[in-house]
Amino acid sequence: MFRLEGVSVSSGAETVLADVSVAVGTGEVLAVIGPSGVGKTTLLDTLALSTRPDEGVVRFDGTAAWAAGRGTRLGVRRRLGMVFQEANLFDASVRRNVEYGLRVRQSWRERVGGAIRGRLLSNRLVGWLRRLRATVGGDPTAPDGGSAGRSTAVEEALGVVGMADAADRHTASLSGGEAQRVAFARALAYDPDLLLLDEPTSDLDPRNTAVIEEAVATARDSGIGVVLATHDMHQAERVADRVAVLLGNGVVERGPTAQVFEDPAEERTRKFVAGELVY
């Protein structure tokens, strides 16, 4: 369970979030809706431990993240996946992008070894090293087991967004929609417990939007918790299990999707979902 408890965040003199509490569990989609500039991104950044709240607690499975050490926070961060409004892909191949999360989770020894194997050493030399390792009693399959597992995870993640064939393309050759799908796969590849999506489809055409929404459902069904920040109420209605409405620095209403949309308790919420609002 991931939650913000009474979180306040300010930027300079301006209050961005005031006393906000939200919670999301595994296997559910929470949509955070509200107009632009209301603090949805800050809320996700706070959940992602990129922003430290002035007040309140960010809690993961009972652990207060900011009270714990940096190592603990890194461990928590590594259970998260995040997709931004822009794809923010690295200037490299699709495969290198998608396996990035897996690579940073390896030890430095594995990473340096992998880089050397990948770039400098001939296959023959690698074989020779492996035999040498076998003779001195190590596990001869260890290095390859790692890279094979990584390769499978990359393919699976790309498959979820329908980009399985694109692994060896360079990101410069991708369309905007394809890039965003790769960004989604990149956040999915290391099997996070929580996905944070910040307006992931606001720049996309309907076809690519549909692919992402379907991928969100797939992720949820595999037990991943999802927080989706969106200003698109229809999207929230389509994919969310629960909705939190963010207006004027705070959560003004929350509940199961159908209830919030059909029978809002607050007048402001009613106006917002009816498209009449605003600020």
Add this chain to the structure above:
Amino acid sequence: MEIQRREFLAAAGAGTLAGLAGCSGGSGSGDGGGDRPGVAGETLTLTTTTSTDDTGLLDELHPPFEGMYGVTVDAVAQGTGAALETARAGDSDVVMVHARSLEDEFMREGLGVNRRDLMFNDFVVVGPESDPAGIEGMSSATAAFAAIANASAPFVSRGDNSGTHTKELAIWAQSSAEPGGDWYRETGQGMGQVLNIASEQGGYTLSDRGTYLSQRGEVDLVILVQGPIEGGPDTLANPYGVMAVNPAVHDSVNYDLAMAYIGYLTSPQAQDVISNYEANGKQLFFPRALSEDPDFQQYVPEGWSSSEGR
């Protein structure tokens, strides 16, 4: 008579060392065993003036010495002022320069020891063939300089505290004229560049004979006042001296090797190399270290006498 014998003994000593070095080199025991001179493998740093290096003389002089002792000579060509300054900081072991007044100062400061006269050549005053100041054939360099100044004819100066520059300033000081004004151009450049500039600007300059000869074909300049080698005034003499850096001041210098080097340079063998060295068919330097007559002046600053008490 006694001096002469001592010099002979020194030369004989060097010869013996050379013989030894030759033997052990031939026997192939190359890793500095007991039969090599104790200095084998060491490096001697020489700071010197550009003219000795640029003319290629050092490339002729050094191989026999390097072979004899199994050492390397690093020759840094800097111009007289800078060469002495480097030695002053203890960054070189031996200096070979051509500005007696600066050498004397160096000795008086206690930095230079065992100075020897080495060789000489001379300076010439060169200028355009049209000779606007009318100095051609003058027998006095100071009169020639005064005429140039009176005519306000362009004069290109090294302006770099080199031996040549020092000589030029000394001549101006002796003449009745002041260098300065539009016609007097300090360049801060090497001799070759100064000759080019003088040629392009139709100006006069003071040059060492060797550099002028090697560049004669490329510049429109002729010799207007000869140096002493061709019968000109002694003012234009260009004597080179060599001395070791005082190990009592800088204990890091390689004094033994510096003295071996000075011994070699002033030996008949090296003096022969100097007198046989030619560029463009002309002898550039004249040996001066060997003389049957005593010449005490070379060891001490000019005008020094024991009554000075220092």
Add this chain to the structure above:
Amino acid sequence: MMGPGLDTVLLGPLLVEFPFEATYVRSIISVSLYVSLIAVALSTLVSVPVAVLVGLSDFRGKGVLTSVINTGMGFPSVVVGLAVLFLVSNQGPLGALDLVFTKEAMVLSQFVLATPPVTAISLAAVTGVDRGVRDAAHALGGTRVDTALVVVKQARYGVATAVLAGFGRAISEVGSVLIVGGNIAGADGVSKTRTLTTAIQLEARQGRYGTAMVLGAVLVGLVLVVNAVVVRLGGRGVGG
């Protein structure tokens, strides 16, 4: 098409007018490369981490520090040469190491000269990397070191440019290598501390502008070759 023409231009004077042996020219080239490449390699090892550190963090005085680095690009090389000479001279703080008139002293002065441009250009490249890329690396579980590595990889063309600029400055510089190196070549015609630039200066000093030009052409050719190699390596890094 330019092959034979260039050969005639370069080798013609080399064989006919050049008073130098091939070993001489080869040894000066190798001294030039030795000094410049080692100096720039050391500069890069220092500059890129500094650029990343400064570029990715916010602190008081960052603007001042940046302009200090930029000012360093204009360091007069002769002044650097004198400062290094003072350092390594027999009476200077590093005097005991006996570095005057050695390649190591030249490496030191070229390192001092190359570091500001390498740092400044790397810093500009690092600063130019899209903020979103850093956010992505962080969000994907990267540590600060991981994020820095991603930024350097994204900035690799800029960093390559920085390294080339540093190399260009180091190999084409004459003032400081002359002062601390002494332009020494042995009597056997093998360079000890003579570089292409100081050899050019030596020719020019004697008014031999023709041979100086030939050495100049060699220097330009060398810089072109090194640039081509770096661009080639930079291009291959795309898989990164």
